[in-house]
Amino acid sequence: MVGMHTPDAEMARLASKALLYSIDRIRVDPPPLGAPRPYEELLEAVGQTITKDGITGAEALRLFTEVLAPSSISVDxxxxxxxxxxxxxxxxxxxxxxxxAASIxxxxxxxxxxxxxxxxxxxxWIADLADFPASAGGVFVSGGTAGNMSALLAGRHWWRSRNEGRHDHTRGLIMASKGAHSSVAQAARAMDADVLLVPADERGRLVGSALRATVDSMSQADRDRLFAIVATCGTTNLGVIDELSVVADVAQELNVWFHVDGAYGAAGLCAPSVRHKYIGIERADSFIVDPHKWLFGPYDSCALIYRNVHDGPRxxxxxxxxxxxxxSEVDETQPWLEMNPADMAHHLSRRARGLPLWFSLATHGTDAYADAVERTLKVTKQGAEEIRSRPYLELLLEPDLSILVFRRLGWTPEDYQRWSDKQLYSGESFIVPSSWNGETVLRFCIVNPRTRRQHLIEILDSLAPEES
Amino acid sequence: MVGMHTPDAEMARLASKALLYSIDRIRVDPPPLGAPRPYEELLEAVGQTITKDGITGAEALRLFTEVLAPSSISVDxxxxxxxxxxxxxxxxxxxxxxxxAASIxxxxxxxxxxxxxxxxxxxxWIADLADFPASAGGVFVSGGTAGNMSALLAGRHWWRSRNEGRHDHTRGLIMASKGAHSSVAQAARAMDADVLLVPADERGRLVGSALRATVDSMSQADRDRLFAIVATCGTTNLGVIDELSVVADVAQELNVWFHVDGAYGAAGLCAPSVRHKYIGIERADSFIVDPHKWLFGPYDSCALIYRNVHDGPRxxxxxxxxxxxxxSEVDETQPWLEMNPADMAHHLSRRARGLPLWFSLATHGTDAYADAVERTLKVTKQGAEEIRSRPYLELLLEPDLSILVFRRLGWTPEDYQRWSDKQLYSGESFIVPSSWNGETVLRFCIVNPRTRRQHLIEILDSLAPEES
Structure with missing residues (x-):
């Protein structure tokens, strides 16, 4: 048999080259930052790569390593x-x-x-971090958007089952705070459900007082169709943690599903110095955390954990x-040990995307994860000090976790954008402007243990007023 | 800095071992089949791998290569x-x-x-296979379940936009045939929409007569809430192709979204010998095809193509x-060349899961893909001949593509299961019983160019009555 399923010497050489490139790419510290180029420029440099006869693997690899990879930013x-x-x-x-390689x-x-x-x-291990019971179980899905929606679908299904048909066609309602990730609103949109936004406090958190006030002002119709409350531990923009215990209380009182979005922040569960901030997560019905964020795994992977493993497949x-x-028949009074991951979320085909985390955890042990997360928390604190020590900067809130939000005094949105572009296109750093209460600001998200105080100093110094 | 983000000699040795294993695994032909083991057995063999201090990478790799990989079936x-x-x-x-390795x-x-x-x-290239216009564009998502739902969400959004608010809270309706993949019903469930099933013809296809009869018998209320028709090119169980042209006509008459699920079968678009069977797909509003199925890519990847690239982000x-x-502002009268893949489907974080297909296509050229698909079609025909030539077997329908469904005369469901288990646990083959009109039958799905006539002969011979 001839064809692309027959190993040959040329493919063996190509494999060696590609793997050597990969190993170099993993080890180089720092990796090249990279920067995007306009479509027309890339077309000029790369041309049409899909042809009848092929352009050879060597040429495709060259185009990737010389043009395409440098036109992509290294997230690490x-x-x-x-x-x-x-x-x-x-x-x-x-x-x-x-x-x-494993084709599983x-x-x-x-x-x-x-x-x-x-x-x-x-x-x-992740379930244990949140003190979930033995009944817990879950699955790795492709990302937080898939994880949040799958959890909310399980919550809606649980709510409807409990109501024995009465709400099968009722448009559902989810409560979440203004700090909730965009994927919560997107899940509601996909599910034909609504989101009732609870105002956040001055730190951007969902707190008990506002939640209770919102509940008190709900119509009975909305109360009847409320099926879930979403709290966030580590909001994406500000990195703050909602008052999980109070949210758990309210969810319990209302008898609705309690989901915690920890896509970014739940990794902090393994860091002793901040573990107390998550109290209440152990009462959630489901939560997510993305290994490709702060748990040091490659794209793309989100761990979705149900308090009761059977809520997923239902x-x-x-x-x-x-x-x-x-x-086969499953005994729903027992944890399900031979579960089908496909049954746990809105997906069917799937890569074994949890194995990279498993292997790294097995190799290094859980203490190494705690150390790595603690290291980023420490560098975040150092960054806060550095910001406070500079008269041209203003720290906008004390970090709960590893996100710093700060103002460059006197800058317009255009100033921020110009600085950001210059940093990116000179290969220095990649920091896009964000916003805070409608104002353009800067934001550091520190999840990389290779990010050191000195890196932050270099960036902050580049924000200094030019000497006249 | 010490820790798991610091390269060291031990990790370098581990990387070499892991990559050598991977290269061997890719090249071995055939790979070991593998077979599942009960949870308790695996626990006995593997133990607890997640510990405070780690079990070392060498030990984790050994457990994988010696116990865990052989307990997983090789899909290739x-x-x-x-x-x-x-x-x-x-x-x-x-x-x-x-x-x-690239961290993009x-x-x-x-x-x-x-x-x-x-x-x-x-x-x-995929859009061109379907003769889609220059306005087309799309994204690689994690699988057919995500692809079908994302397409249907785009369809519902288009329908609602067209109705200027009148249907924003109307429960939507999707028409699909009984042969449609389970993920279509699952998408509807997630979206709080309903599916109106059209009876399939005797070959399992959605045909014009049944579709028109179903449309004619719809209530006006259902007609008002119908927003999409889903056809399938290559149903999962039988591998048949719906009458795409007629479905396109009906969708156009009703002014609803026309989606084609080609997760498995649309790969056949690149095979000249069957290309004519897909006529009508060029009129779809969206379609999907999974590179990890019949386009020779690894897990997990589904190409979702919109006729108009802007329908995705909306x-x-x-x-x-x-x-x-x-x-940034996008000119919706033009194809969008610098699109954000995250905006094209229900996801946000994403691996560059389309690059493996890109690289293989660029390397081998599109003719090699046509050849590889044609080869599997030829082996399927040979398999049909082999089945017909055996008196103890009965072919249940002529294959449209590369799926064979047949009966072992005189067998009970238990006979099928016993044979299937024996094949699997002796390392021979992995063929689970399926069903056809409620009857337990056998089904071959042939997408592997390494599957040869001789493989099928060996399997079919093992079904022969024992000589007495």
């Missing part, structure tokens, strides 16, 4: 502090590569038992002739 | 013919490994321009303070 650069950066460990990347379908126990078994040990199991073989 | 085994197998090219796997966020042009540029060339763009910087 120590001065990439925009959005939420990434900082995968070498162990996690190496194992992501093993997963690429990790959606069912029947097909992927070994992979699922290991993923479940990593999920159990909402998400897909049925078909060709799938029936996967679904 | 030439005798894995259940569900929809996979058969990634070496080029696609190698590049998936490069993607693991491929959700926005700003952050991932180079990666997005290349993904878009692969998407354009439905899916997420808004937040920290995201505003990504959203």
């Amino acid at each position: 650069h120590p001065k990439f502090l925009s959005f939420v950066p990434g900082a995968p460990t070498e162990a996690s990347i190496i194992f992501d590569m093993v997963v690429s 379908y990790a959606g069912s126990w029947l097909e992927g038992a070994g992979a699922v078994f290991a993923e479940n040990q990593a999920l159990r 909402a998400h199991t897909q049925h078909a002739e060709y799938l029936d073989v996967l679904h | 085994h030439p005798k894995f013919l259940s569900f929809v197998p996979g058969a990634p090219t070496e080029a696609s796997i190698i590049f998936d490994m490069v993607v693991s 966020y491929a959700g926005s042009w700003l952050e991932g321009a180079g990666a997005v540029f290349a993904e878009n060339q692969a998407l354009r 439905a899916h763009t997420q808004h937040a303070e920290y995201l505003d910087v990504l959203h």
Whole structure:
């Protein structure tokens, strides 16, 4: 047989080159920052790569390493502090590569038992971080958007089941704070549900007083269709943690699903110095945390944990002739150990995307994770000091976790943008302007243990007024 | 700095071992089939891998290669013919490994321009296969479930926009055939929409007569809330193609969104011998195809293509303070070349999951893809001949594409299951029983160019009556 499924010497050489490039890329510190180029420029440099006969792997690899990769920003650069950066460990990347090679379908126990078994040990560690009971279980999905929606779908299904048909066609309602991630509103939009926004406090947090005031002012109709409250531990813009205990109280009083979005921030659960800020998460019905953010894994992966593992499949199991073989009887009074990950969320085909975290955790141990998160928290505190020590800057709030939001005195939005562009296109740093109460500000999100105080000093110094 | 973000000699040795294992795994032909083991057995063999201090990478890798990988089935085994197998090219796997190492966020042009540029060339090839216009565009999402839902969300948004608020709170309705994939019903469930099932013809296809009869019998209320018709090109269970042209006619008459689910089957668009069966797909508003199925890529990836690239972002763009910087003004009268993949579907964080297909396509050229798909179609025909030539077997329908469904005369469901288990646990093949009109039957899904006639003969011979 000839064709692209037959190994040959040329492919072997290509594989060696590609893997050497990969190893270099993992190890280089810092990696090149990279910067986007306009479409027309890329087309000029790259041309049409999809042809009848192929352009050879060597040429495709050259185009990637010389043009395309440098036109993409390295999220693991120590001065990439925009959005939420990434900082995968070498162990996690190496194992992501093993997963690429392994051709395992990790959606069912029947097909992927070994992979699922290991993923479940990593999920159990995460569940334990939140003090979840033995009944807990979950799945790694592609990202926070998928995780939040899958959790809310499970919540809606639970609510409707409890109401025995009365609410099967009722438009659902979710309460969340103004600091909630955009994916909560997006999930509601997809689900044809509504979001009732609770005003945040002056630090951007969902607190008990505002939540109770909103509940008190709800109409009975809205009360009847409320099925979930979403709290956030580590909001994306400000990195603050909602009052989880009070939210848990209210959710319990109202008998609605309590979901905690910890896509970025729940990683802090493993850091002793901030663990107390999360009290109340142990009462959630579900929560998420993204290993590709602050748990040092590669894209893309979100751990979704249900307090009761059976709440997932009740909402998400897909049925078909060709799938029936996967679904044996499950004793719902017991934790489900041979679960099908596909049944736990809104997905079916899936990569074993939890294995990179599993492997890195198994390799380094959980203490190393605590240390790495603590390190970023310490650098964040140092950054706050550095900001406070500069008269041209103003720290806008004390960090709960690892996000710093601050003002450059006297700057217009255009000044911020000009500075940000200059930093990016000179290869210095990637820090886009954000906003705070409608004002353009700067924001550092520090999840990379390779980000050091000195990096922050260099960035902050570049904001100084020019000497006249 | 000490810790898991510091390269050291031990990690370098581990990386070498893991990558050598990976290369061997990619090249071995056939790979070991693998088979699941019960949870208790795996726990006995593996123990607790997540500890305070770590078990070392060498031990974690050993557990994976010796216990966990063999407890997972290799989807690329030439005798894995259940569900929809996979058969990634070496080029696609190698590049998936490069993607693991590259730490690129491929959700926005700003952050991932180079990666997005290349993904878009692969998407354009797919759009061209379906004769989509220059206005087309799309994104790679994690799988068919995400792709179908994202397309239907775009369709519902388009429908509601067209109705200027009149249907913003109307429960939507989707028409699909009984052969549609389970994810269509699952999407409707998530979206709080309903599915009106159209009876399939005797081959399992959605045909014009049944579709028109169903439309004629709809209530006006249902007609008012109908926003999409879903057709399938290559149903999962039977591999048949709906009458796409007639469905396109009806969708046009009713002025509703026309989505084609080609998760498995649309790969056949690149095979000249069957291309004519897809006529009508060029009139769809959206379609999907999964590269991890019959386009020879690794897990997990689904290409979602919109006829008009702007239909995606209108439905899916997420808004937040920290995201505003990504959203510049876009001229909606033009194709959008610097699009943000995150805006195209229900997701935000994303791996550059289209790059493995891009790299393999660029390396081998599109003719190699046509050849590989044609090869599987030819082997399917040979399989049909082999089935027909055996008196103890009965082919239940002529294959449209690469799925064979047949009966073992005289067997009970238990006979099928016993045979299937024996094949799996002896390392021979992985073929689970499926069902056809309520009867337990066997089903081969042939998407692996390494699957040869001889493999099918061996499997079919094992079904022969024992000589007495």
